[in-house]
Amino acid sequence: MAYQVTIQDSQRTFLAEPDETILAAALRQGVKLPYGCREGACGTCRGRVLLGQVEHCEAQLTALSEADRQAGWALFCCARACSNLSIECREAAAGNDTPIRTLPARIVRLTRAAPDVMLVDLKLPSGDRLEFRAGQYIDILLGEGRRRAFSLANSPQTDGCLQLHVRHVVGGRFTDRLFGQMKERDILRLRGPFGSFFLRDAPDKPAVLVAGGTGFAPIKAIVEQAIAEGNARALHVYWGARQRVDLYLLELAERWARQHANVRFVPVLSDSPKGECWRGRTGLVHAAVMADWPQLGGCQVYVCGSPAMVAASRRDFLAHCGLPEEEFFADSFDFAADTLEAIGASDDAEERVEDHA
Numbered sequence: 001m002a003y004q005v006t007i008q009d010s011q012r013t014f015l016a017e018p019d020e021t022i023l024a025a026a027l028r029q030g031v032k033l034p035y036g037c038r039e040g041a042c043g044t045c046r047g048r049v050l051l052g053q054v055e056h057c058e059a060q061l062t063a064l065s066e067a068d069r070q071a072g073w074a075l076f077c078c079a080r081a082c083s084n085l086s087i088e089c090r091e092a093a094a095g096n097d098t099p100i101r102t103l104p105a106r107i108v109r110l111t112r113a114a115p116d117v118m119l120v121d122l123k124l125p126s127g128d129r130l131e132f133r134a135g136q137y138i139d140i141l142l143g144e145g146r147r148r149a150f151s152l153a154n155s156p157q158t159d160g161c162l163q164l165h166v167r168h169v170v171g172g173r174f175t176d177r178l179f180g181q182m183k184e185r186d187i188l189r190l191r192g193p194f195g196s197f198f199l200r201d202a203p204d205k206p207a208v209l210v211a212g213g214t215g216f217a218p219i220k221a222i223v224e225q226a227i228a229e230g231n232a233r234a235l236h237v238y239w240g241a242r243q244r245v246d247l248y249l250l251e252l253a254e255r256w257a258r259q260h261a262n263v264r265f266v267p268v269l270s271d272s273p274k275g276e277c278w279r280g281r282t283g284l285v286h287a288a289v290m291a292d293w294p295q296l297g298g299c300q301v302y303v304c305g306s307p308a309m310v311a312a313s314r315r316d317f318l319a320h321c322g323l324p325e326e327e328f329f330a331d332s333f334d335f336a337a338d339t340l341e342a343i344g345a346s347d348d349a350e351e352r353v354e355d356h357a
């Protein structure tokens with residue numbers, strides 16, 4: 001028996017089966033809830049259950065503590081309805097309705113851009129293209145229900161070609177293979193696009209784009225898209241890394257700022273060894289943003305990178321810089337939860353999303 005879910009602010013309703021997540025049910029019926037990792041880790045899909053009961057399932061305690069659960073918070077990418085519900089949540093901007101597809105893609109180039117970063121250029125089957133919004137991500141399908149999320153680093157204008165920026169996780173099931181054995185012409189299976197990390201239409205608000213490490217990938221896609229469209233909106237790009245070598249496309253970002261008056265670029269190193277010739281900013285990237293923008297009211301902020309960096313940015317920008325919660329957008333690079341339970345549940349939900357698409 002399906003339960004009715006009502007979003008309090010808009011009074012939109014949809015039906016959720018007991019064995020599907022509230023997010024999957026919403027997307028299946030064209031209701032655009034915001035989401036990121038789909039693993040119960042990043043907190044992008046967080047909202048409040050005002051009436052009714054949910055099961056929290058795989059939600060991770062770091063993103064949803066016991067106290068949060070008691071206070072009625074839920075992560076809709078994991079929670080399942082146990083009764084009719086009234087919920088409070090943000091709805092993603094209209095236009096996030098690109099079809100989700102599963103496609104093969106050929107590796108056409110592997111470029112070691114930093115000691116632990118590989119640029120992976122992929123080509124889709126001849127004549128095919130993937131519709132997506134700059135900033136979204138895809139899953140690489142590894143078989144047996146395992147998937148790994150990677151942001152698309154190119155703007156959607158690049159027909160039939162996709163680029164990923166992959167950081168090597170030592171001992172990682174996928175990235176160990178990518179760095180050790182994979183070669184050009186190998187075929188990957190991918191599924192997407194996913195996520196609600198894309199530039200919202202707000203031409204008068206400066207966009208502060210904050211990347212940590214390979215979190216530069218979706219920011220690159222967003223900036224390149226804005227440049228290609230001749231969008232004159234002020235874009236302030238901050239890119240944090242440990243050392244100079246980790247800023248693997250520094251010249252590209254510097255070129256954006258040189259050639260486009262509306263783009264400003266600030267690289268920040270957290271761990272520059274003594275003796276390295278670096279005259280730029282140092283420290284944590286989100287601290288550099290706070291130094292430049294003690295008041296973020298009137299801005300939109302887009303943050304992408306490690307879970308710790310995204311969490312610190314959210315906490316400090318909201319608490320100390322006056323950023324309204326609804327102007328904070330993030331993709332947190334959480335890693336996959338390869339539990340059998342998570343795999344079964346998420347595959348089921350994804351198939352339903354595809355059926356709808």
Ligand SMILES: Cc1cc2nc3c(=O)[nH]c(=O)nc-3n(C[C@H](O)[C@H](O)[C@H](O)COP(=O)(O)OP(=O)(O)OC[C@H]3O[C@@H](n4cnc5c(N)ncnc54)[C@H](O)[C@@H]3O)c2cc1C
Nearest residue numbers: 037149150151165166167172173174175214333334335336
């Ligand atoms: C929405 C989204 C977008 C992402 N986009 C990117 C991207 O563009 N580029 C990119 O490099 N990564 C990205 N990630 C992170 C990436 O999906 C993970 O790092 C991935 O799990 C690595 O796969 P693996 O099979 O090599 O490692 P796994 O087999 O998944 O992991 C092996 C072990 O390593 C640890 N581990 C895995 N990943 C990490 C990590 N990121 N940090 C610390 N420890 C880890 C875990 O303990 C895990 O048990 C993204 C994640 C999300 C959710």
